[in-house]
Amino acid sequence: MPSIRRALVLGAAAMAALLSACSPAAPEPEGSVLRARLNADIISSDPGMKRDANTDAVILHVVEGLVAAREDGSVGPMLADRWTVSPDGRTYRFHLRDGVRFHNGAPLTAAAVVWSLNRYLAPDSRWRCKADLSHGGVAPVESVRADGRDMVEVRLEQAAPLFLAELARLDCGGTGIVHRDSVDAAGRWRYPIGTGPFRWGEWRHKQFIDLPRFDGYRSLPGAPDGIGGGKQALVDRVRFSVIPDGSAAAAALVRGSLDVLDALAPNELANVTGVPGIHLSSAPSLDFYGVLFQVKDPLLADPRLRRAIALSIDVGALTRVVTHGTGSADSSPIPTASPFFGAVQRPLIKRDLAAARALAKEAGYKGQPIRLATSHSPPEMYDAAILIQAMARDAGINIEVETIDWASQLARYTNGNYQAMVFGFSARLDPSLTYGVLIGDKREEPRKAWDTPEAHALLRQSIATADPAARQRIFDALERRFRAEVPAIILYNTHRVTALRDRVTGYRNWPGQTQRLWNVAREAR
Amino acid sequence: MTDALLQVSGLRIEADQPGLAPLLEGLDFEVAAGERLAIVGESGSGKTMATRAIPGLLAAGVHRAAGSIRFEGEELTALEERDLRAIRGAGIGMVFQEPMTSLNPALTIGKQLAEGLKLHRRLDDAEIRRRCIDMLRRVQIADPERCLAAYPHEFSGGMRQRIMLASVLMLEPRLLIADEPTTALDTLSQREVLELMVALTREMGTALLLITHDLGLVAQYTDRVLVLEKGVLVEAGQTREVLAAPKHPYTAKLVGSLPRPGDGGATGGGGDVLLSIEQAVVEYRGKPGLFGAGAPKRVIDGVDIAVRSGEIVALVGASGSGKTTLGRAALGLKELAGGMVRFDGVDIAAMDRRQERDFRRAAQIVFQDPFSSLAPHLRIGEIVGAALRHVPGLTAAERAERVTRTLEEVGLAGYERRRPHQMSGGQRQRVAIARAIVSRPRLVVADEPVSALDLTIQKQVIELLQALQRERGFACLFVTHDLAVVEQVADRVVVLEKGRIVEEGATAAVFANPRHDYTRRLLAASPALAIAEGSAS
């Protein structure tokens, strides 16, 4: 018996040791804290290098670029308060704002900007926009140089109307300008020392990222607009908690352990709507979801069958159910919130079962199964697949849903290894970029769904054209071709829905889909 | 017997499940202080239940329905559990049958000995220890100090039963209930434990209630005897009188089934050598160590035995002598590490397929445990028929016919469709015999074929085996620890001790004039022989 007791005592001691062996103490955040949620941990703190949407959202609180995306998709000033473009469209001269300082107190200089830009464009850089801004890209940069203390000059190899839009791209970290001390002596990344309203604080992996207020922040004048405009940190600290599970996050919000629950999954809306003390903020996104077809597949090579499937789907009803009434049904790749969403883009493809049957028959379709790949990331893609399967069944089209995990889906998307696939594309601010994800040469990039010479030509035109009216005409032409060829069926654009505790004020959603916690206040209770 | 120590009257025990006949009915008996009383009966007679009811320790599922139990004038059935506990151990001690399970494997001997004393006598630890050591010495445990710190599994069955005895008698109870205390032990330990028990109880003036199925022990160690049959007391009286002149037919049957010298007797067969074991060595692999196997343990060490056709050779020895292993080796079921076994002159390890098939048919075995030797999922007909699988040229009908006839011969006509669990132990052993003889073997190895059976059944099975052997004339290697049986059946006897032959010869000669000390001890320890001699004198 004593030996048993000894064993128990030993066990208890071991447990106590384990308990106390946890990481060293960190002080409890003081002052006002705004708590927001991320559904997954960020991947790195290096803007636009190793990234995903969460990473972008967090990093954009810390760093700022020369220019910034505005809510209407256009580009406005940020660190540069003004700029000029040479008549040949190849030289951009940016004037830096006065009095802007990095988080370490160092002033923002042209030299710092040049250093940052060159780091992004360096040969070994993995910056997301590097390919676009290098030789062969949409806006190839020839050189970057400082002109005095507050002037930066960028020369391009050719005129590129999309150059500023590239610089403002959220998924490239807004081309955020960081201080040299963000990397160590060996050139390895440490953490971002930027100019944003919040400083880089503590990143506890898979748990949280703390961003304290930057007291020396110098705001642009005026109202906030997208990533730009007037920005102010109204709380002492922002904490992004990593909560992968949606239900748990909703419960946390209901409990009051969260202030801001962004990117609320549509199927979890019901958990927070109508709960006292919680209100919602929503805005349409510039993303789009749809079904991609592999036009090289023997069965789906026939556009009539693709059209038949499109005609069998009730896009409106599907959108309502899948997005729980939050999304906008949209048959065009151009999002409803885009300024280029016009009369040609607006009409939805109407469900017409008789026409669908007729087309399928014409195409010689005899009930061969069509495999529709989908995943649970996000769950709406899965729901959409289920509905498409059920709706196509009504038109005698036999779709088999194939659920795979996100990484597998991504691999198959990249290789073009699918018959049909429900897929979503994150927000692109410019329609050329939106079409760019669909149009491409399948031999070089098998992931591109649409590969006809006419589409290539129109896309190239849209990139080279600066006049909005001319561009609209190009996009209208693209739209007509798209609807005739049906390389993909577009279903909807989501709305970004954010649930907030009532004590949180000033939060606004925007089409860029990132949560913005500047200008947001939290009343003490 | 006015001041009886224990008075049981009108005891009735029933199963909890209603509607069943009582398991024990109207039992009356008394035990006087210092008296030695035996309760005998075969399995299912209710003898164990009767004694468990005394201190109120009936197993779950049965209960005392009526009757009174008075111990030292006190009515036990009326006592509270708490008061009853004060009597258990201190007043009434109990020793159980199975030495392997009656000591707690998780506690040291010292702790198990001490806990009774601690409970019933207020003594300090040093005194308890002193008494424990003293008691262990009295039950002849060699190194009592070391024993106290040891765990039960470190001891043999006989030693454990002595330790049990020590732990019970240390409390100096007035009554000791010993339930088949030596049944699970081999002949030698059996005698030693019983001698000790009798000597110690006599010394302490403790009454002994000995429950057994073995009339030999009754005769040797008790004053009075009660005979139970199916829950009813059929006869009671002075041991000597009851055994010499049983009044009840059941008692007579019990007494009649005791093996007696000269009974039946040997067949005196003996032709050519059929089986010859030459310089056989059997080893068990040692525990595998980190680098290869450990040192092998030699259990049979250079044994020579020859069995002639038609002869019965008994292989005797205490447990651990290697007799069972040798029986298996004779049939090639245990690999030899040295020497060889010849059947009809051919080395069985070097047989070709056809020879091997013939050998397997010609040499059969009957196992000790009728519960494990019959495949539980097969019918009797299939079990017996399995032995004919390798007999060439038999049609299915002929095979069935032979099975039927053989079952008739062993007295189980019409049992083909039954399954083993529907049969009694004796019947199963008959099936095992049928399986062995159905292929008309020339050699049967019988490995303790009756030691797991009740006495009356033992007698029937032995007689059956003898009759068949006489009729068919097969040779038989009869492995047993029971010398009474040996004397009854064997032509020759081979005595095995620690894997070596210590004595061999014609049965009568060895019994009359044992030359080796081990043989003499075996003979002396055999209670059945003692009673035969006792009643003769």
Next chain:
Amino acid sequence: MLTYIFKRLLLAIPTLFLVALAVFLLVRLIPGDPAQVMLGEGASPEAIASLRTELGLDEAVPVQFATWLGRSLGGDLGNSAITGEPVGALILSRFQLTAVVVLISVGLATLIAVTFGLLAAWRQNSRLDLAVLGMASFVLAVPSFWLGLVLLLVFGVMLQWLPVVGYVPFSEDALGAVLFLVLPIVTLTISETGVLTRMMRSSTIDVLRLDYVTHARAKGLSERTVLMRHVFPNAFAPTLTLVGLTLGRLFGGIAVIETVFTLPGLGRLMVDSVLARDYPVVQGCLLFTATLYVLVNLLVDILYPLFDPRVTVS
């Protein structure tokens, strides 16, 4: 004893090698790779190719395996392909939490199971036994994540007694951490109690049938003493083995509970890493849990003789 431990560890080497090889091949058989996952939907083929080179994924698989195995033997499990954190440190930090939850839960479950299993068996067929057996069977039939969700809903959301997210390490906010861990621990405890209780009950019933229990009663010992001294240690030995197996299983597999309660534990790390194709982390985790499994079983075998001295370890 030391020889025995040494020998057992030596025998575990082929097992662990097999595990390592299997996981290494398995993760590479799954479509998709970390480079694609990290760069996402809009990445250019060149970017993916260059990242693959950087991660060493375009070397031959046997070469990759040899390199990884060699480093692992030296104690270096490599760095996460996604975040670049050292895998060893990552596993340890996540394992602390899982270990705390699992150890406390299994400890509590064992305590409950032993108490009720013992009592139920002691009063076999009584109302108490019926209730215990019924509860144990019921608990065994409830999916643990469902149980967790229901508890979360009731105690976290409806009654608001306990926090639902925001695990903080003990060192930062001991009370907060304890409160937060209540629900996961309760869920896991309930889930594991069923099978342990049934095991304890049936092995107690077996022990109660043995002679030494009757012998102990025949000595006049009280029921309490009989149960605690004579029944418990013997009946506990098989349960202990089961506890060991349970520990081994749970150390690698409370991903579901961790998902429900948003715990940054080892199970979640493994599932996330598989889904993100973070090969080094998956490999490291598997090697870690497999080693742990071997060690826990070794520990049980070493502890076993305390309860059953018939079994010796050498």
Next chain:
Amino acid sequence: MRGRAHQYLGFGLVGLLLLVILTGFVWLPYDPLAIDLDNVLAPPSWAHWLGTDQFGRDVAARAMLGARISAFIALQTVALTVLAGLIVGLASGFLRGWTDRILMTFSDALLAFPGILLALSLIAVLGQSRHSIVIALSIAYLPSVVRVVRAAALSIREREYVEASRAAGDGPLYTVWRYVLPNALPPVLIIATSLFGWVVLSESALSFLGVGVPAPAPTWGNMLSSARPYMASASWLSIAPGLCIVATLLGINMLGDALRDRLDPRNAA
């Protein structure tokens, strides 16, 4: 008595399950795959006894079809695992020696693999389908069955009737087939019933982690996991499949207990 009551409850619940499955072959209240977008998340009513899900599909019909699919997956898995387990376990336990050592090393390696992760990776490799789930779960549970069979084989090979078979000149394969296998079946039968329950639970846990049986085919597991976001707002979605799982497992476990009592040698007549 108690044992009886449990047995009857066990038989009753399993009988109910069978009844539901069989009824499902001839009659379902609605087409379990048909969506009705005007009637989503309807609470239980006379028209829809158990309500409708987020696509307006009838929960009762889906639970009935789910019973068939879940039970079928469990049966397939159990059959596959038991078959493989018997082969490996018998080989290991009867032959012993090197065969045993090698097979046991593999089995230990499998055991040391966290089950859920093994299933997750295997399903990712094989592609998400019913077959993958059956195969993955079979592999994950194989060592448990192997252990049981091996232990049984080890003990049976020491029985005297096996020796009797050798003494009669039977070859090892015949001995295994005729004597070892039939007597190893009772413990296998008992673990098979437990296995059935584990598989139902594991399938639901896999669905919860997103790799269960692919839609639109319903299983209790994927119904439960897709009901999860509506736990608070449409609780009927999770109650029906949850109760189905609990009832089935309860029934199966009690049946297993009854079987155990029946097959326990101590309780044999």
